[in-house]
Amino acid sequence: MPTSNSPQPQRRTWPYAVTAVTVLAIQQGWEAQQVITLAVSLLVLIALITSTGQK
Secondary structure, eight states: OOTTTTTTOOOOOOOHHHHHHHHHHHTOOOOOOHHHHHHHHHHHHHHHHHHTOOO
16 A cells, blocks of 8 residues: 555646647637747747756
């Protein structure tokens, strides 16, 4: 029986967040170029955050 203090694998939820925000932008009627810019910006931001956390 595993203990409640055992370390759990870290789940990455950022792909779901990027997808949700991108879909919402499309549903709101954003132009294709705006959606692409948003998605790229989010992915760059996530890359910066994850690269600083891997020290």
